Amino acid sequence: MDLQQRHHLRISGRPDGQPMIFAHGFGCDQNMWRHVAPAFEDDFRVVLFDHVGAGNSDSSAYDFDRYASLKAYADDVVRIVTELDLHDVVFVGHSVSAMIGVLAERVVPERFAKLVLVGPSPRYIDDEGYVGGFAEQDIHELLDSLDSNYLGWSAAMAPAIMGNPDRPALGQELTESFCRTDPDIARAFARVTFLSDNRADLAAVSTPTLVLQCSNDVIAPVEVGRYVADRIPDSTLxxxxxxxxxxxxxxxxxxxxxIAAFVRATEPEGAPVGP
Amino acid sequence: MTQHESAREAFFDALLDDDPEQLYDRAPCGYLSTSPDGRIVKVNQTLLTWTGYERDELLQRSFVDLLTPGGRLYHETHYAPMLRLQAAVREIALDVVRADGQRIPVLVNANLEIDEAGEPVVVRIVLFDATERRTYERELLRARQQAEASERQARELAHTLQRTLLPPKEPAIPELDIAATFQPAGDTLEIGGDFYDVFQVAEGDWVAIIGDVCGKGVEAAILTALIRDTLRAVVVGMHEPSKALSALNEVLVHHETDRFCTLVMVRMQHGAEGWTAAISSGGHPRPLLIGPGRNREEVGGQGPLVGVLDAPEFRDERVALRPGDALVLFTDGVTESRDGAAFYGDARLREVLGRPFESARSVVDAVFEDVVAYSGGPTRDDVAVVVMRVPERS
Known part of the structure; x- marks a missing residue:
């Protein structure tokens, strides 16, 4: 299948620039980057895409068995990188896509130049000696929350509900596509996202990595961001x-x-955190 | 103006002049404002009463702190991004956690106020108590999930039943290459009416049947089973397919249903000269004969639908098959498969069959793939194809 259509790929910026891929997290699509990605179009070849099952991707390419682990999403990233023949890639992943980037980097580390992980969490559920911030019960609650919100969000209704007559300037394209996900796929993606455990993958990352940590992030608390930066050898928090x-x-x-301070620096900047 | 009237007027004036503070604080909904990053800056009395918090307690918190952990995840992954991108969210179902830990199901509407410079200023959030609505929705959701489960079950059952009506796989016939395919109509719960069967009568003596029962569903399945079993029984000692069709016709006419079928029956007999096919059609598209030097012509004696007339006349046509010859049996799901308003048609089928083939399977696959390509996805009707081919002598 056509890669462009499969992932609603959008490529902008300098055609000969260093490739910079932006990956969105659970619940959203590439619109998440609309206020950030354009700032890099001057120097970079900016690649935006939707994960299969999200946004304007080709949801017929979604397979519940295949996408039952984050590895499949990482393989999609690898496929984008290799089919577009990208080298020296800067990968910017938000939320669950931070770990998707980590997994993709493990497959083709030679293709990546830098990783930017925005609000990463290698595991959302608390474990012995590890605080992820959530209990398994909370994840089931999220699934319930998805169910009750999709109840009124049938495919036909979504555009009408999300359309905002008060602010037509926000654009039809946006209101029609944003957060529009098949409820079953949203549930499956939520499960894969929040029940994943990628702590063991962090130490194997060899690409220089920036961890961007927010304040008061209920999904990825500061301790979790620090945990990620501590485990990835060449990383900065x-x-x-x-x-x-x-x-x-x-x-x-x-x-x-x-992000600019990290990716535009020609020399590795700042003192790497970690061993 | 009477005293009564002036009192009335004063009363309505007072209503119109209702203190805005009262309108806000005593509104029949929870109402709060937060900074763009979610910190609560203003909250009405109704919400305080609902949640059991003191005003000062809430003013130190964020809106997400009022939610359940699952609700927070939803808030951060859906609600907050949507609010930022669209400046509004509508009818979001969440649970607010009261000071005593109890939960109140609410529906949330929120607006993000943006100043002239495009900077977000304040978020106004209204919460409606949705306790009873949520209970009702849960029932709806359960009902939908049950319906979906039943549908899955019905579909599985239909497909299982349909499979039992078809031979599990083509039999191995000495010196005859045979292949078949059957594709039920896409996206349907019902059992379609197409069927085929291939069975042995004696050594070097085989019968192949392809047909289409009028209608769909369980009744069609029952009739299919009846037709198959009747034909398997009557062909013993009855060499002409036309006679078998007459016998079947009598059974169907006297059967309690008023359903009928179209059918092609081929009797394949192997003798010293090779294979001979005796072919009779009852209202069914006649098989095509392909092979070296053949002109893809229709073969088989023609007759009416089976199960309608009291004394129909069926005919046989005999064809001696040469090495490389193949008989292509099919149902109207092939020729009547659609691309919008257009039909696949006989001409296109003949075109596909004009290629040289080396096996029965390659013929079946070529036809089936072309039909699927033509209809651009799952076919709207059942599609069945059976091909019997005499191998070249090696």
Missing amino acids: VQLDATGHCPNLSAPEETTAA
């Missing part, structure tokens, strides 16, 4: 003033500046 889990939307300038 930057704490943002931005609060919540989506600094790419709530504080795009600060987020952009932090």
Whole structure:
């Protein structure tokens, strides 16, 4: 199948620039990067995509068995990188896509130049000696929450409900596509996301990595961000003033500046955290 | 103006002049404002009463702190991004946790106020008590899940039943290459009416049947089983397919249903000269004969639908098959498969069959793949194809 259609790939910026891939997290699509990605189009070849099953991806390519683990999402990233023949890639992953990037880097580390992990969490559920922030019960509650919210969100209804007559300027394209996910796929993706455990993968990352940590992030608390930065050998932790889990939307300038400082630096900058 | 009237007027004036503070605080909904990053800056009395918090307690918190952990996940992954991207969210179902730990199901509407410079200023959030609605929705959800489960079960049952009506796989016939395919109509719970059967009568003596029962569903399945069993019984000692069709016709006419079928029956007999096929059709598209030097012509004696007339006349046509010859039996799901308003048609089928083939399977696959390509996805009707081919002598 056509890669472009499968992932609703959108490529912009300098055609000969260093490739920079932005990956969205659970619950959203590539629109999450609309206030950040354009800032890199001057120097970089910017690649935006939707995970299969999200946004405007080809949801007929979604297979419940295949996408039962984050590995499948990572394989999709690898496929994008190899089919577009990208080298020296800067990968920016938000939320669950941070770990998807980590897994992709483990497959083709030679293709990656830098990783930027925004609000990463290698495991959301508490474990012995590890605080992820959630209990398994909480994840089931999220699934219930998805169910009760999709109840009124049938495919036909979604555009009408999400359309905002008060602010037509926000654009039809956005209201129609944003967060529009098949309820069954959303449930499956939620399960894969929040029940995953990728702690063991962190130490194997060889690419220089920036961990962007928000303040008061209920999904990925500061301790978790620190845990990630401690485990990835060549990594830097930057704490943002931005609060919540989506600094790419709530504080795009600060987020952009932090990413730019890391990816535009020709020499490795700052003292790497960790062993 | 009477005293009564002026009192009335004063009363309505007072209503119109209702203190905005009272309108806010005593609104029949929870109402709060937060900074763009979610910190609560203002909250009405109704919400305080619902939640059992003191005003000061809430003013130190974020809106997400009022939610369940699952609700927080939903808030951060859906609600907050949507609010940022669209400046509003509507009818979000969440649970608010009261000071005593109890939960109140609410529906949330929120607006993000943006100033002239495009900077977010404040978020206004209204919460409606949705306790009873949520209970009702849970029932709806359960009902939907049950319906979906039943549908899955019905579909499985239909497909299982349909499979039992078809031979599990083509029999191995000495010196005859045979292949078949059957594809039930896409996206349907019902059992379609197409069927085929291939069975042995004696050594070097075989019968192949392909047909289409009028209608769908369980009744069609029952009739299919009846037709198959009747034909298997009557062909013993009855060499002409036309006679077998007459016998079947009598059974169907006297059967309690008023359903009928179309059918092609081929009797394949192997003698010193090779294979001979005796073919009779009852209202069914006649098989095509393909092979070296053959013109893809229709073969078989023609007759009416089976199970309608009291004394129909069926005919046989005999064809001596040469090495490389193949008989292509099919149902109208092939020729009547659709691309919008257009039909696949006989001409296109003949075109596909014009290629050279080396096996019965390659013929079946070529036809089936072309039909699927033509209809651009699952076919709307059952599609069945059976091909019998005499191998070239090696």
